[in-house]
Amino acid sequence: MEEQKSIKETLQQGASGGDKSKKKLVIKKKPGSVEPKTSAPPVEAKSSSSAPEKKKDLNELIREEAKRQGGLTSSSGQASGQSQNSGSGPQAPSQNSPIVSRPDRRKEELPDTSSPSRSLDRKPESILSGDTSSPNYRSDERKGGGNQQGFFRKEDRNPIVSRPTTRPQRNDSGGQGGGGYQGGGQRGPGQGGGGYQGGNRGARPIQGGAGGAKPIGDPSFSGGAPAGGGASGVNKKKAVFDKDKGGREEKDENTKFFKQSFRKQKAQAAALAAVPKEISILENIQVGEIAKKLNLKPGEIISKLMKMGMMVTINNVIDAETASILADDYGCKVKIVSLYDETVIEEEKDAPEDYITRPPVVTIMGHVDHGKTKLLDTIRSSRVAEGESGGITQHIGAYQVETTRGKIAFLDTPGHEAFTSMRARGASVTDIVVLVVAADDGVMPQTIEAINHAKEAEVPIIVAVNKIDLPTANPEKVRQELSNYGLQPEEWGGTTIFCEISAKNNIGIDKLLEMILIQAELLDHKANPRRRAKGTIVEAKLDPGRGAVATVLIQNGTLRVGDAFVAGVHAGRVRAMYDDLGHLIKEAGPSFPALVTGLDGVPDAGAPFDVVIDDKEARGISHSRQDYERLGQSKNSTRVTLDNMSEIIKQGALKELKVIIKADVRGSTEAVKEALEKLSTADVRLNVIHAGTGAIVDSDIILASASNAIVIGFHTRANPKTVSLAEKEKVEIKYYSIIYDVVNEVKASMEGMLEPEKVENVIGKVEIRDVFKISKVGNIAGCMVKSGKVTKTASVRVVSSQSGEITWEGKIKNLKRMKDDVPDVLTGFECGILLDGFNDFQVGDEIEVYEIREIARKL
Numbered sequence: 001m002e003e004q005k006s007i008k009e010t011l012q013q014g015a016s017g018g019d020k021s022k023k024k025l026v027i028k029k030k031p032g033s034v035e036p037k038t039s040a041p042p043v044e045a046k047s048s049s050s051a052p053e054k055k056k057d058l059n060e061l062i063r064e065e066a067k068r069q070g071g072l073t074s075s076s077g078q079a080s081g082q083s084q085n086s087g088s089g090p091q092a093p094s095q096n097s098p099i100v101s102r103p104d105r106r107k108e109e110l111p112d113t114s115s116p117s118r119s120l121d122r123k124p125e126s127i128l129s130g131d132t133s134s135p136n137y138r139s140d141e142r143k144g145g146g147n148q149q150g151f152f153r154k155e156d157r158n159p160i161v162s163r164p165t166t167r168p169q170r171n172d173s174g175g176q177g178g179g180g181y182q183g184g185g186q187r188g189p190g191q192g193g194g195g196y197q198g199g200n201r202g203a204r205p206i207q208g209g210a211g212g213a214k215p216i217g218d219p220s221f222s223g224g225a226p227a228g229g230g231a232s233g234v235n236k237k238k239a240v241f242d243k244d245k246g247g248r249e250e251k252d253e254n255t256k257f258f259k260q261s262f263r264k265q266k267a268q269a270a271a272l273a274a275v276p277k278e279i280s281i282l283e284n285i286q287v288g289e290i291a292k293k294l295n296l297k298p299g300e301i302i303s304k305l306m307k308m309g310m311m312v313t314i315n316n317v318i319d320a321e322t323a324s325i326l327a328d329d330y331g332c333k334v335k336i337v338s339l340y341d342e343t344v345i346e347e348e349k350d351a352p353e354d355y356i357t358r359p360p361v362v363t364i365m366g367h368v369d370h371g372k373t374k375l376l377d378t379i380r381s382s383r384v385a386e387g388e389s390g391g392i393t394q395h396i397g398a399y400q401v402e403t404t405r406g407k408i409a410f411l412d413t414p415g416h417e418a419f420t421s422m423r424a425r426g427a428s429v430t431d432i433v434v435l436v437v438a439a440d441d442g443v444m445p446q447t448i449e450a451i452n453h454a455k456e457a458e459v460p461i462i463v464a465v466n467k468i469d470l471p472t473a474n475p476e477k478v479r480q481e482l483s484n485y486g487l488q489p490e491e492w493g494g495t496t497i498f499c500e501i502s503a504k505n506n507i508g509i510d511k512l513l514e515m516i517l518i519q520a521e522l523l524d525h526k527a528n529p530r531r532r533a534k535g536t537i538v539e540a541k542l543d544p545g546r547g548a549v550a551t552v553l554i555q556n557g558t559l560r561v562g563d564a565f566v567a568g569v570h571a572g573r574v575r576a577m578y579d580d581l582g583h584l585i586k587e588a589g590p591s592f593p594a595l596v597t598g599l600d601g602v603p604d605a606g607a608p609f610d611v612v613i614d615d616k617e618a619r620g621i622s623h624s625r626q627d628y629e630r631l632g633q634s635k636n637s638t639r640v641t642l643d644n645m646s647e648i649i650k651q652g653a654l655k656e657l658k659v660i661i662k663a664d665v666r667g668s669t670e671a672v673k674e675a676l677e678k679l680s681t682a683d684v685r686l687n688v689i690h691a692g693t694g695a696i697v698d699s700d701i702i703l704a705s706a707s708n709a710i711v712i713g714f715h716t717r718a719n720p721k722t723v724s725l726a727e728k729e730k731v732e733i734k735y736y737s738i739i740y741d742v743v744n745e746v747k748a749s750m751e752g753m754l755e756p757e758k759v760e761n762v763i764g765k766v767e768i769r770d771v772f773k774i775s776k777v778g779n780i781a782g783c784m785v786k787s788g789k790v791t792k793t794a795s796v797r798v799v800s801s802q803s804g805e806i807t808w809e810g811k812i813k814n815l816k817r818m819k820d821d822v823p824d825v826l827t828g829f830e831c832g833i834l835l836d837g838f839n840d841f842q843v844g845d846e847i848e849v850y851e852i853r854e855i856a857r858k859l
């Protein structure tokens with residue numbers, strides 16, 4: 001309305017003939033306009049129109065104006081209230097708005113009227129009347145320029161064109177500016193503003209000519225098409241230029257795009273090039289961590305895993321198998337390592353000349369009751385100075401003795417289980433094994449196990465033939481038997497040292513110690529007492545008075561009171577140290593077992609012990625190990641199973657397949673061993689690291705765990721405790737009853753061509769409580785279902801309660817509950833079982849009821 005009023009008022013002013021007042025009024029109506037410098041009458045500024053025109057009355061002027069506007073467009077919103085009254089259509093608000101906002105812009109863009117160049121471009125009357133700061137000029141614009149040819153003559157265009165005085169680059173586009181303006185002039189009055197805009201746009205080389213055709217108030221100011229009448233030759237040229245420029249811009253855009261994508265590709269290639277050929281990880285790894293190891297951005301890993309169907313975040317944990325598949329995509333191999341390998345502590349640099357021979361570390365092994373403990377006690381007590389023997393109250397799991405020939409350290413935990421379980425944790429502390437064989441008993445199953453454990457650990461064996469004081473002692477028989485296991489006595493031309501001793505009567509002990517030292521000299525183990533200590537935890541416990549204490553066998557360097565250290569996942573600082581006699585000591589050198597206090601937790605036996613620079617470093621390593629442990633990453637390397645064997649062979653990570661065979665009888669053990677060993681190929685050797693008779697026991701699992709072996713049970717079983725140990729250690733136990741099956745399955749798995757796996761599902765366990773002999777029928781076992789159920793169609797095996805061996809396998813012929821034939825009997829109920837072809841039931845034996853399911857292998 002303000003605009004309408006303005007026009008009306010303008011016209012009124014014009015009609016009143018008061019030139020000066022008219023001008024003033026209009027100026028006042030235009031907020032933000034510049035105060036005119038000239039007082040040229042509007043009529044002059046407007047055109048060369050005659051004086052009578054100026055004297056037209058208001059109605060006449062309105063009529064003329066309406067006529068003009070009506071002639072141009074009937075639909076355009078009119079600034080004039082008259083036009084509205086004449087029904088020429090409502091004023092479009094959108095046409096108004098730019099006009100309202102224009103003054104401000106105009107104010108900004110108004111040229112410096114004092115510019116001489118502008119004045120020179122004009123004809124004298126223009127100089128007088130066409131000053132851009134002229135109120136008339138502005139008011140005419142606002143009116144929409146109805147008769148623009150009148151208001152804006154050719155020479156009037158210049159002022160507009162000359163606007164770019166502040167923008168010199170636009171000077172040569174003046175013609176276009178005019179064109180743009182003229183284009184505006186062809187529009188309806190309501191679009192006058194647009195015309196003005198066009199004019200303004202005209203000043204812009206690209207958009208100038210387009211100004212006229214663009215809708216009024218187009219906020220984009222993108223000007224219009226050449227419909228604006230002012231499209232001159234220059235304009236056309238410009239248009240071409242603009243088009244060219246547009247093309248060039250498009251081209252530039254493409255180039256930019258290709259450059260960007262090339263740069264991206266290059267960056268990707270560079271990123272891939274930075275992926276290492278091999279990484280080592282633990283059993284599980286965080287997404288962020290594997291990204292770091294692969295030198296890739298976490299986002300890259302996350303999207304890769306998403307493609308693999310896994311929705312993960314940077315903090316999620318993936319298993320080693322997934323990590324291997326992922327890394328393989330980037331041409332990187334994955335090596336699975338233990339917690340301590342992953343958080344390895346940097347070795348201190350030391351000089352070779354500082355290395356000296358260190359005392360040997362000895363473990364004593366042998367069959368039950370052959371005298372291991374007695375031997376250790378005898379050695380220890382005989383080496384303790386008089387008066388101190390009574391003080392041997394402290395058991396710290398290891399001790400060092402001094403002989404005339406030198407020192408020897410003994411691990412005070414006899415038996416191969418402790419030895420192998422330490423080895424299973426990656427600790428190989430033993431230099432020499434002393435194998436105790438009772439001369440009256442000879443080689444027994446655990447003697448053989450001990451041999452195999454020591455051989456597997458590649459530790460030399462010295463044989464101590466014990467109990468020679470007994471009249472039934474037969475040392476020659478022991479020599480003979482051990483020769484069959486590869487331990488040929490030196491006196492028979494072999495390499496094994498044999499010592500005849502009596503632990504009980506202290507006979508031959510000195511000789512044994514001497515032989516140990518001779519063997520040690522051959523081995524020539526060295527250590528540097530000058531460096532920071534490094535060792536292994538032999539045992540550890542929580543002491544009520546001293547907190548966590550650990551026996552550390554120092555393997556290199558010297559441990560001192562005050563040293564900061566990491567023990568397994570724990571940290572600490574040596575508060576106090578004791579020897580095996582309970583004496584306070586200040587330092588412990590190589591091969592010395594010391595009891596250490598000052599730990600912040602109880603470490604595992606077999607855990608590594610490392611002195612570090614300071615508490616801070618100790619705590620840092622301890623924390624990161626605990627973090628890994630929490631993520632379940634502390635497991636050792638991937639266990640070999642028949643399922644994954646071929647994959648591991650393919651990766652080149654398996655050069656030797658280790659097998660432990662347990663069978664019911666010696667003949668079977670040998671037969672299975674021989675058949676399996678023949679499966680060795682040029683790539684993979686099949687190595688039976690232990691073959692024995694009887695049930696599968698814990699030590700078999702520990703050996704398998706330490707050696708990454710599989711356990712084969714042939715007509716024998718593992719007891720539930722051993723089964724759960726195997727599960728914990730991730731050791732695979734496979735049961736067979738036909739040699740052909742063992743050989744074929746191991747062969748197929750080595751070649752990666754496994755048949756569908758037959759999974760045995762034990763559905764029940766039944767205890768034989770009575771045996772009923774029924775003539776012409778056979779023996780019926782009176783049983784109690786201990787767990788699960790027994791079904792008539794399932795398979796069964798009879799397991800000896802004495803030996804754990806399987807005495808028979810087959811099917812049930814008849815299943816009775818009371819006198820009725822039944823299909824199944826559940827836990828807690830009694831039943832009678834008649835087996836199909838077996839009568840030799842023993843009370844106490846167990847009948848295992850199982851089903852076999854075939855499932856496809858997942859390689």
Ligand SMILES: Nc1nc2c(ncn2[C@@H]2O[C@H](COP(=O)(O)OP(=O)(O)OP(=O)(O)O)[C@@H](O)[C@H]2O)c(=O)[nH]1
Binds near residue numbers: 366
């Ligand atoms: N006569 C005789 N008996 C011995 C000798 N050495 C050990 N013994 C006896 O043999 C029995 C078993 O000895 P240990 O030292 O406990 O045997 P071990 O091998 O440690 O037995 P486990 O700890 O059960 O594996 C004990 O009664 C000892 O006294 C020996 O040299 N002569």
